[in-house]
Amino acid sequence: MTTPQKGNLNLVPFVSVDNMMKLILSIGVEEMIAGIAAQIESDFKRWESFDKTARVASHSKEGVIELMPTSDGEVYGFKYVNGHPKNTKEGLQTVTAFGLLADVGTGYPLLFTEMTILTALRTAAMSAVAAKYLAPKDAKIMAMIGNGAQCEFQALAFKAICGIDTVRLYDIDPVATDKAVFNLKDSGLTVIRTNSHQECVSGADIITTCTADKQCATILTDNMVGAGQHINAIGGDCPGKTELHKDILLRSDIFVEYPPQTRVEGEIQQLKEDHPVKELWKVIAGIEQGRTSDTQITLFDSVGFAIEDFSALRYLYSAIKGTEFFDNLDMLADPDEPRDLYGMVRRAAKTGAVA
């Protein structure tokens, strides 16, 4: 990371929603997810070099607002993210997010960006990285229960990174499935719409659950999961919000991002506090084994962790260089003499800054 250059100390690169979309289309969705996935793998291998804290959450009856900070000692990153399931009914996003990278040595921000779209990409990248280590060999078919905002990004990530060629879709709201079928029609994936949870998972190598209700739901029951499948459970991500029947958890080998956070927020909140789980970073780093047999059920109990956002921010910081897909934001006071903050304000009048 380079530090800000003298002469433009006040300016911080900002990626707006519009510029994020332009950047994604210029790079390609699958290519960008693959780039973020590579950064996640690289950062997970050096997991121990990161400051790790559970997210700082502010809960209300309508939802939650969270700050997710982390640092590797050289670069600091954080994400602001909300989760308000009722928002959809009001025409708002359930989840919106923005994020920041800063230089640890000076505390100066390096990058400010929308992260609603970027989070969807990093979540898909993370899921596909986990499946790369955990899914059965030569997996081709993925069932997707929940066809909301995450669905297409997940489908494309698994195509790009795991070689999935077929997705089977189901949502309790057929309009959501309509949308996903339409959006994926030119993706190169075979897209099959199904009429029930049961039909959806039939014959799948991988099952992805990404529903959004803020409640303990049972999207998958025990009889629906067969030997050898990999489950990518991304919808259960806060206290009181789960998707899988407990019996599935008891039959699975469970892999998580950061145990102290997942035990509170993930599917395993249904289990005893000492139920054995494996840390995904150890699998990626070669310290522990991922899938060990063709009959084992593997479960990635994903809740989203700050290091994944850090990886996505790092990727973005590199990706925008030399492009026009960012603006410079006048975010930081930069007096000629650092101690003369008041003089800077006072002189703004004389330099014609005030009309």
Added chain:
Amino acid sequence: MTTPQKGNLNLVPFVSVDNMMKLILSIGVEEMIAGIAAQIESDFKRWESFDKTARVASHSKEGVIELMPTSDGEVYGFKYVNGHPKNTKEGLQTVTAFGLLADVGTGYPLLFTEMTILTALRTAAMSAVAAKYLAPKDAKIMAMIGNGAQCEFQALAFKAICGIDTVRLYDIDPVATDKAVFNLKDSGLTVIRTNSHQECVSGADIITTCTADKQCATILTDNMVGAGQHINAIGGDCPGKTELHKDILLRSDIFVEYPPQTRVEGEIQQLKEDHPVKELWKVIAGIEQGRTSDTQITLFDSVGFAIEDFSALRYLYSAIKGTEFFDNLDMLADPDEPRDLYGMVRRAAKTGAVA
């Protein structure tokens, strides 16, 4: 607080450094500090309605990056702030900051703003509010040790809110004092430069210490403080950084913002954990007494708390309405159909968003 209106859901008002300066000059420095002070008093009176957590700090050998969140159940605010004492030598600010207000009901941001300048204003406003309740009656003379970035804002706050008419300045670097003398020459204050700590505090009703070294320093020794004075100690604000000799603390009635934070970060980190302190909000709310005698030494051991930033953000949110001192930032993804995030990205190509 009104929630964002349909049709511009993606846009968040942003106050740049340039616009902050224009706004301050259009309102007036003293008037704006007084406005923030009124908001702080009002919010401190309803202290118990706030979510309070100590700041979330990421320490490194060069400094610290902190997130300071709070919420009153309707509005959520947080500030990002760094503290890097070595920055000044590199032509950078020791402290830079930005902040955000969001609607608790939807999680959507309402305001994003620079806070380097705004923090100087709110710190000055907070100090003056504390002195309004704690300083001796008819205080006219303030000694200021440390003439850096905070100095002039403090001087003007005490003039506007406490009726101070004279400031006595001292800094180990005479260039800093030169700057403050120059900046305050048309302020209406009598400005006296002095040649030592001892000379500076002589005859003062209020002593403000605002030095910036990241170390335990002794800016004030016991013999320099006399009966009846009020000490406004704002420079000691992190572990290992203090300004006052311990003996002064033992002779003073100590008032703090939020005890769990001040015991770690304030001057009182030098005292036992159970040393009695009073919470400033209780004085403002009329629950506890502030100054009770002419001979008492009162000390405001200020470290800065999230609610003060919240108050400043609330003030700013009102102050920019109807002005042109903000931009609209395209920060939030706003698909026509909330679940169709991918479709929004995909269609950006067709709408000509990509050149």
